[in-house]
Amino acid sequence: MGRKKNTDAIPHEAIRRLSLYLRDLKRLSQEKIRIVSSEEITRFLSISPAQFRKDLSYFGPFGKRGVGYDVEKLTGEIEKILGTEKLLAMALVGAGKLGAALLGYAGFLEFNLKIALAFDNDASKVGRVIHGVRIQSTGDMARLIRQRKIRMALLAVPAPNAQKTGHELARSGIRAILNFAPVNLNLPQEVHVTNVDMASEMGSLVYRLHPRPVSSKKR
Amino acid sequence: MGRKKNTDAIPHEAIRRLSLYLRDLKRLSQEKIRIVSSEEITRFLSISPAQFRKDLSYFGPFGKRGVGYDVEKLTGEIEKILGTEKLLAMALVGAGKLGAALLGYAGFLEFNLKIALAFDNDASKVGRVIHGVRIQSTGDMARLIRQRKIRMALLAVPAPNAQKTGHELARSGIRAILNFAPVNLNLPQEVHVTNVDMASEMGSLVYRLHPRPVSSKKR
DNA sequence: ACGTGTGAACCGATTCACAGCA
DNA sequence: TGCTGTGAATCGGTTCACACGT
Numbered sequence: 001m002g003r004k005k006n007t008d009a010i011p012h013e014a015i016r017r018l019s020l021y022l023r024d025l026k027r028l029s030q031e032k033i034r035i036v037s038s039e040e041i042t043r044f045l046s047i048s049p050a051q052f053r054k055d056l057s058y059f060g061p062f063g064k065r066g067v068g069y070d071v072e073k074l075t076g077e078i079e080k081i082l083g084t085e086k087l088l089a090m091a092l093v094g095a096g097k098l099g100a101a102l103l104g105y106a107g108f109l110e111f112n113l114k115i116a117l118a119f120d121n122d123a124s125k126v127g128r129v130i131h132g133v134r135i136q137s138t139g140d141m142a143r144l145i146r147q148r149k150i151r152m153a154l155l156a157v158p159a160p161n162a163q164k165t166g167h168e169l170a171r172s173g174i175r176a177i178l179n180f181a182p183v184n185l186n187l188p189q190e191v192h193v194t195n196v197d198m199a200s201e202m203g204s205l206v207y208r209l210h211p212r213p214v215s216s217k218k219r
Numbered sequence: 220m221g222r223k224k225n226t227d228a229i230p231h232e233a234i235r236r237l238s239l240y241l242r243d244l245k246r247l248s249q250e251k252i253r254i255v256s257s258e259e260i261t262r263f264l265s266i267s268p269a270q271f272r273k274d275l276s277y278f279g280p281f282g283k284r285g286v287g288y289d290v291e292k293l294t295g296e297i298e299k300i301l302g303t304e305k306l307l308a309m310a311l312v313g314a315g316k317l318g319a320a321l322l323g324y325a326g327f328l329e330f331n332l333k334i335a336l337a338f339d340n341d342a343s344k345v346g347r348v349i350h351g352v353r354i355q356s357t358g359d360m361a362r363l364i365r366q367r368k369i370r371m372a373l374l375a376v377p378a379p380n381a382q383k384t385g386h387e388l389a390r391s392g393i394r395a396i397l398n399f400a401p402v403n404l405n406l407p408q409e410v411h412v413t414n415v416d417m418a419s420e421m422g423s424l425v426y427r428l429h430p431r432p433v434s435s436k437k438r
Numbered sequence: 439a440c441g442t443g444t445g446a447a448c449c450g451a452t453t454c455a456c457a458g459c460a
Numbered sequence: 461t462g463c464t465g466t467g468a469a470t471c472g473g474t475t476c477a478c479a480c481g482t
Binding site: 012016019020022023044045046081083084088097098100104107110113175176178182184192194196198200202204207208209 | 231234237239241242263264265300301302303307316317320323326330332370371395397401403405415417418419420421424425426427428429
């Protein structure tokens, strides 16, 4: 049934790397560099040239053999692939310390993203304006998100509220969530969730800090 | 030469997951649950029971066959593996908006981590106390880090300074860095670097937001 | 009887190596 | 000639399925 060809599955990681290439291409562009080889563009990325070429090959041939890649052209192609050519509005839920920091974070602009709506259920925060965005009541969240047809959200509420809020976002039409709560969200599969979990990242760094005994197993 | 046995390589991801298990175990402990099966502990984690057991198996047998795992005992074992049993002091470099947010972030405590030193090269910030930590001059960084024998750092400086600062941290004895700058750090291999790159994470989420044409390649 | 612990099978992603084209 | 584009080989991690211990 409909098994087209399983071969064209694109590694999730390949997409992640496209973002990195895009960032680097913009830097190169600012330095007035016009043409790069896969060797040059990956020099400072700890990614192999072959990996770079393979990643691009999932989407088409973008280079000139014997020459390299046109910086401007490739920039455009990758933006088209990622879908970041036009500005995309996001919603933020949770305007605590983390949420406020996200409102002030300029890095999203790099991928043409901006926070257009912000919500909090704490009445004392509602009405305040942080970095140009007015905090609104969570009660109005579903309505406003639907109204503005927003499909991506940043979830920065306390862990105990995350699952419930995630559900509400899903029902409001949100299709992609960057989740900052240290909880695994259980949501309908059409909603894409990426977790940002600094604490656990640190946890695993601590492991690597230890000089391990040569250790085969535990004894 | 010296090929002991390549089989005991522990997947990097397995370590990451240990942090998740640990968090969940603490939750279970608070709910007074004493014994769990691999099935139960992974129920809300989107990790399979087999994966859980495999991950633990790299370090030893910690469960009772036919029964399950003792919550308290396993908690202790994982903390021992990760090396988070005792409080570990970290340094923060860069006390801008992001750095300030990190100083106020309580999540690190979960893994027994705390920020003990904070630095910034902006004279107007030096001397200020944020969340109980005094910002000090980057000029004193190497000396203070060495003095207090700190080995882990959070790097939250602007992108153009990241590489240089990373080097300085390495020379000061830092062996693990959580890097928030959108740059790939080139450091001696004994320094472990983990990148936290929200912007690029969002970039790849945007891709998944798009309803793709059935598309086999590009044309 | 039941759930762990684990070698073996499987699967997906990375790397290799070279054919293809400018 | 030089660097891209890509099947084929390889590698590493996940899943399976069952033997083992309690």
